[in-house]
Amino acid sequence: MLTWIMTHSFLTKLRSAGDLPREDEDLLLKLCEDVRSFPAQRDLIHEGDRPDHVRLMIEGWACRYQILPDGGRQITALLIPGDFCDSHVTLLASMDHSIGAVTDCKVALVSRDAIVQLMHRPAIARALWWASLVDQAVLRAWIVNMGRRQSLGKVAHLICEMHARLQFVGLADAGAFDFPLSQEQVGDALGITSVHVNRTLRALREAGVMAKSKGRIAVTDMPALRGIAQFDPGYLHLE
Amino acid sequence: MLTWIMTHSFLTKLRSAGDLPREDEDLLLKLCEDVRSFPAQRDLIHEGDRPDHVRLMIEGWACRYQILPDGGRQITALLIPGDFCDSHVTLLASMDHSIGAVTDCKVALVSRDAIVQLMHRPAIARALWWASLVDQAVLRAWIVNMGRRQSLGKVAHLICEMHARLQFVGLADAGAFDFPLSQEQVGDALGITSVHVNRTLRALREAGVMAKSKGRIAVTDMPALRGIAQFDPGYLHLE
DNA sequence: CGGAAGATTGAGAGTTCTCAATGCCTGTGG
DNA sequence: CCACAGGCATTGAGAACTCTCAATCTTCCG
Numbered sequence: 001m002l003t004w005i006m007t008h009s010f011l012t013k014l015r016s017a018g019d020l021p022r023e024d025e026d027l028l029l030k031l032c033e034d035v036r037s038f039p040a041q042r043d044l045i046h047e048g049d050r051p052d053h054v055r056l057m058i059e060g061w062a063c064r065y066q067i068l069p070d071g072g073r074q075i076t077a078l079l080i081p082g083d084f085c086d087s088h089v090t091l092l093a094s095m096d097h098s099i100g101a102v103t104d105c106k107v108a109l110v111s112r113d114a115i116v117q118l119m120h121r122p123a124i125a126r127a128l129w130w131a132s133l134v135d136q137a138v139l140r141a142w143i144v145n146m147g148r149r150q151s152l153g154k155v156a157h158l159i160c161e162m163h164a165r166l167q168f169v170g171l172a173d174a175g176a177f178d179f180p181l182s183q184e185q186v187g188d189a190l191g192i193t194s195v196h197v198n199r200t201l202r203a204l205r206e207a208g209v210m211a212k213s214k215g216r217i218a219v220t221d222m223p224a225l226r227g228i229a230q231f232d233p234g235y236l237h238l239e
Numbered sequence: 240m241l242t243w244i245m246t247h248s249f250l251t252k253l254r255s256a257g258d259l260p261r262e263d264e265d266l267l268l269k270l271c272e273d274v275r276s277f278p279a280q281r282d283l284i285h286e287g288d289r290p291d292h293v294r295l296m297i298e299g300w301a302c303r304y305q306i307l308p309d310g311g312r313q314i315t316a317l318l319i320p321g322d323f324c325d326s327h328v329t330l331l332a333s334m335d336h337s338i339g340a341v342t343d344c345k346v347a348l349v350s351r352d353a354i355v356q357l358m359h360r361p362a363i364a365r366a367l368w369w370a371s372l373v374d375q376a377v378l379r380a381w382i383v384n385m386g387r388r389q390s391l392g393k394v395a396h397l398i399c400e401m402h403a404r405l406q407f408v409g410l411a412d413a414g415a416f417d418f419p420l421s422q423e424q425v426g427d428a429l430g431i432t433s434v435h436v437n438r439t440l441r442a443l444r445e446a447g448v449m450a451k452s453k454g455r456i457a458v459t460d461m462p463a464l465r466g467i468a469q470f471d472p473g474y475l476h477l478e
Numbered sequence: 479c480g481g482a483a484g485a486t487t488g489a490g491a492g493t494t495c496t497c498a499a500t501g502c503c504t505g506t507g508g
Numbered sequence: 509c510c511a512c513a514g515g516c517a518t519t520g521a522g523a524a525c526t527c528t529c530a531a532t533c534t535t536c537c538g
Contacts, residue, residue, distance in 0.1 A: 064379070069469050072387040076379040096376055096474045125358075132371055137335055139378035140303070140315040146385040147430025148311040150525070182484065191386025193527055198486060230308050235335045389493070421516065435494060437518060
């Protein structure tokens with residue numbers, strides 16, 4: 001599985017930043033031998049921690065989130081296989097947010113020193129920089145989503161984005177894919193109430209564009225869904 | 240002015256990432272000799288452009304923004320002196336958003352090649368990486384702001400953030416600072432209507448925490464304002 | 479079978495938007 | 509120096525969207 005994700009997911013993403021020499025690929029594969037499992041709900045990293053490892057998602061979903069003084073919770077990013085949890089490690093003093101496992105997860109730990117080593121490899125440094133820029137683009141897209149769309153568009157856009165990202169790492173086919181977020185979690189990600197998420201999902205179902213059951217989504221009319229979401233995948237910089 | 244901003248603003252930020260050797264500072268200063276002026280409203284970079292320069296804000300305010308198919312506009316970041324406009328240049332194919340001048344601006348252009356050179360300097364590479372991580376933290380804070388606060392808190396938080404950032408680069412004192420955004424632009428940044436921004440500003444004024452006239456804000460009760468905003472400056476990673 | 483978590487639904491309350499109308503300030507031209 | 513146009517800011521009233529607070533239903537699991 002690890003080998004699979006490194007070759008099909010993470011490396012695929014790195015390659016998007018340019019060609020990666022074969023020896024760099026080997027180096028990366030060797031570094032990720034320390035893989036840990038986390039159960040759903042458990043925090044991978046907690047706000048205030050000073051992690052000395054960089055974490056790479058291998059399996060499962062996780063999320064960045066923050067808790068506000070009034071108890072509100074906001075999810076600021078969803079992490080799927082191939083995503084880095086904390087590019088911060090080597091530079092910022094401490095985590096300004098937490099990362100929690102949405103489902104059971106497998107995460108590869110790479111030591112701080114190993115990352116510093118890796119950064120000396122031009123191709124890898126470029127790839128990590130590229131990944132960071134894509135993360136920024138996704139954050140901007142979320143801001144646009146929360147600011148300029150109402151619930152129907154928000155939910156549709158989230159579904160479109162996760163579908164595109166999952167498909168890119170080989171975890172979704174054209175029509176259906178795993179989507180393990182509860183309605184409560186979708187609400188926390190979009191800044192709306194779980195009750196309203198429920199009504200919105202019903203509206204999307206009744207519009208005939210998608211259906212969700214258990215932890216799985218089936219998109220029945222992708223063009224319509226993308227229309228509702230005003231979804232343009234360009235910001236993901238995939239291909 | 241250029242020398243001033245380089246020493247007091249940008250370099251101050253870079254130093255936050257660690258000590259910067261004196262020769263690196265000189266190198267940076269020399270690189271920023273090509274400074275251009277842009278009038279308010281003009282785009283510095285337009286979506287779809289493939290810029291071959293990195294731009295550093297020297298004077299004035301600018302904003303990243305996106306226009307949606309339905310005509311809506313969302314500002315995803317505010318740029319003040321010392322901020323980079325486009326760390327993207329060397330890696331991503333094209334801009335996925337535009338950057339517009341809010342006020343008259345002065346911007347330093349650094350060539351792509353010069354940046355690549357700079358990245359070979361460990362201290363500078365680290366500093367640029369650090370700046371990018373802080374940008375991400377600000378984006379996450381905006382997501383939290385848009386998702387979990389209502390208008391009063393949103394506006395208060397934006398004011399607190401800009402005050403902290405301006406103060407860090409020496410452009411604000413404890414009580415007052417320039418704030419050139421129109422109510423329309425504040426609305427575009429926060430995902431609310433300019434009409435509602437107006438009512439919200441009035442509420443803050445009537446609460447006695449701040450006043451805004453022309454392009455200037457005077458905060459009369461910072462603790463109260465930060466309380467309303469639930470503002471915790473930690474995410475800016477200043478100091 | 480019982481319990482717990484998540485999903486679903488209804489009804490009323492609250493926030494924000496829309497659409498206009500009006501007021502204020504500034505720069506321009508006579 | 510004044511009139512006037514244009515861009516913001518301000519205000520009101522009703523509509524639309526989303527939230528809150530329960531209550532009920534389903535599903536999953538021990």
